[in-house]
Amino acid sequence: MYRAAAALLAFAAVLFASTGCSNDAPDGAVHVVTADGEINPVMERFLDRAIGRAEDNGALLVVIELDTPGGLSSSMREIVQRMERSTVPIAVYVYPAGGRAASAGTFITMAGNIAAMAPNTSIGAAAAINSDGSDIGGTLGKKVENDSVAFIRGIAELRGRNADWAEQAVREAVAVDQSKAVELGVVDFVANDLADLLKKSDGRTLELRPGTSVTLSGLSEAGRVNTKMTAWEHFVGFFADPTVASLLISLGFMALLIELWNPGLIVPGTAGVIAITLGFLGFDVLPVDTAGLVLILLGLAMIAMELFVPGGILGASGTVALILGAVIAFRDTPSDLRPPEWLLAVIAVVMLGGFGTMTFAVARLRGPGYLTGPAALVGQIAVAGVEMAPTGWVQVNGERWQARLEGDATAAAGASLRVTRTDGQQLWVRAEGDEGH
DSSP states (O other), rough: HHHHHHHHHHHHHHHHHHOOOOOOOTOEEEEEEESSOBBSSSHHHHHHHHHHHHHHOOOOOEEEEEBBBOOOOHHHHHEEEEHHTTOOOEEEEEEEETTOOOOOOHHHTTTTSSSOTTTTTTOOOOOOOOOOOOOOOOOHHHHHHHHEEEEHHHHHHHHHHOHHHHHHHHHHEEEEEEHHHHTTTSSSOOOOOOOHHHHHHHOOOEETTTTTEEEETTTTTOOOOEOOOHHHOOOHHTTSSSSHHHHHHHHHHHHHHHHHHHOOOOHHHHHHHHHHHHHHHHHHHHHHHHHHHHHHHHHHHHHHHTSOSSSSHHHHHHHHHHHHHHHHHHSSSOOGOOHHHHHHHHHHHHOOOOOOOHHHHHHHHHHHOOOGGGGGGOEEEEEEEBBSSSSSEEETTTTEEEEGGGGGHHHHTTEEEEEEETTTTTEEETTTOOOOO
């Protein structure tokens, strides 16, 4: 147990240490940024950090080596906007061979001051879809499509690229390889590797924004600075998936219920707390309303308390809090950042089923005459926590209670006592074996 805890602490220390990525880099260098994976809020923050680092160090050029199947449109828009306000030129390089700039990656590639592709790569298929891969139908689908078309046409026209093909990539989900992309004016050229890209970029005059241009020179001889995701960014990126975060919170809650049902197991309780924490960490990265998350957490706590204070009020209140929390948390969240509806339905059925089973079992064990609170402790064995003369505190079933000895007697710390009656939140006790009073 101790070795496992030490290993976990060491792992966490490494992750947190990796979050502090130094901005120190030589001036006038080429910054190479590796961006492979889905476009999501973590990728958005990473690219913002990488571009900011290049700006702080006066980089000649930022090269984003992009290989992505696509991702969230909201994160893609933030990345494009960050690229368009960058004070250093940015080249987006679809790399390595076999890589792609699909869906959201198409927007990002075309937003580069320079757009290049490696051999055997592809770009396109930028039609908007739901997070589960299904088409967005009806009026909403048309709205999203028209909005995406307007956005990608604006990007293409700003960078002097083929806006008509860009519109096709959104409306018809067309995709092309590197040679066709150059032929159609979607990207600028094909580069075999980074050195080839820098050679072909040297001498180009780029317009960073209207009225501000820069001519690239000395790229091949310049130093290179590599920027990759830290271990912490990879760690958070995994849990930033709404499906993963939802599963962790629900499974963690079920583990906590098991621990509450069987106190002392430790493993379910520890695993549950960790799972819930990681789930909320994932939702913290996503654009989710904090008030909704607080209500969800409160609802889970109230449902758990129902096991100890039966009556239905806490359980019903917790259920209402869960529903309101889910509505508030995701009310302004884009559809592609919400957990799938089928998953929420499955989670609800499993959680309610598990909670209902435990509640029914507790009710059967307690019976109709079951008492709660201090009254339930009458007749139980208590252990004096301090010397009692005659008042002090005792422990009963692992809980601490204020107590008073019958007949104003005294008892040493650690003495075994019997609970005889209650007075509000105070227990009355007598020494075990003392039948007087």
